[in-house]
Amino acid sequence: MNWPALWPPAPEGMVSAWAIEQDALYEHALVRLQQVHRDLSALPPDERELVALWRMEADINNGGFMQFFCNWGEETCHLAIEALGRVGAQGTRQCLSDMLNVVAHYGETEEMVSLSDLPGMLTPDERDRLYALDQAFWKYPESLAKAVVRHYAPRVASHTG
Numbered sequence: 001m002n003w004p005a006l007w008p009p010a011p012e013g014m015v016s017a018w019a020i021e022q023d024a025l026y027e028h029a030l031v032r033l034q035q036v037h038r039d040l041s042a043l044p045p046d047e048r049e050l051v052a053l054w055r056m057e058a059d060i061n062n063g064g065f066m067q068f069f070c071n072w073g074e075e076t077c078h079l080a081i082e083a084l085g086r087v088g089a090q091g092t093r094q095c096l097s098d099m100l101n102v103v104a105h106y107g108e109t110e111e112m113v114s115l116s117d118l119p120g121m122l123t124p125d126e127r128d129r130l131y132a133l134d135q136a137f138w139k140y141p142e143s144l145a146k147a148v149v150r151h152y153a154p155r156v157a158s159h160t161g
Contacts, residue, residue, distance in 0.1 A: 018145035025152050026054040040076075046155050049083035053148060056080040056096065064134040065099040070115040074100070074107060087151040091141025099133045102126050 029043070029050035036042035040051060055076055059068035069077055077100050084093035103126070106118055122130070 016145060018143065018149050021149045021153060022145040025050055025148060025156060028156060030054065046152055049079060049086070050148075050152060050156075052076050052079035053083050053144075057144070060134065060137055065096075065130055065137070066103075066119050069100070069103060070118060073115060074104075087144075087147040089142050089144050089147045092137065092144055095133055095137050095141065099130060099137075102129050102133070 029047040032043055032047050033040065033051055040048055043051065052072075055072050056068055059071055077096070081093055081096050081100070084090075084096060103118060103122070106121060
């Protein structure tokens with residue numbers, strides 16, 4: 001659906017059935033995460049991946065890669081990268097991998113006490129690179145909602161049906 005008076009028309013419309021279904025998949029996985037007391041490792045692989053993808057989208061769209069990485073860490077970042085590969089979102093996967101590569105070497109330093117220290121440790125060039133990558137992510141190289149729904153909807157339905 002498009003509503004030109006509110007938003008410029010787009011091929012996928014303002015309201016996308018793909019996005020609605022993707023949100024339902026994310027919500028299911030987040031409810032399951034609550035049920036296992038936020039222990040991500042207690043979830044089946046598909047639900048773990050959906051949680052990682054939700055965290056990635058929610059945080060990067062809200063505050064950029066640094067928000068995502070500092071909130072959830074390298075393990076969740078790797079899980080999201082793997083999930084993007086599984087759903088065939090190669091452009092988004094490459095973007096997220098490039099983001100991780102900007103900060104990966106900081107995990108090897110003794111200076112960093114926690115992930116919250118990381119933003120202050122970045123060089124101006126690293127900040128500029130992450131900003132450019134955030135911009136690329138926000139353009140969504142492919143329809144992530146469509147890819148997520150096509151991959152996970154049949155799999156989640158078979159586990160809950």
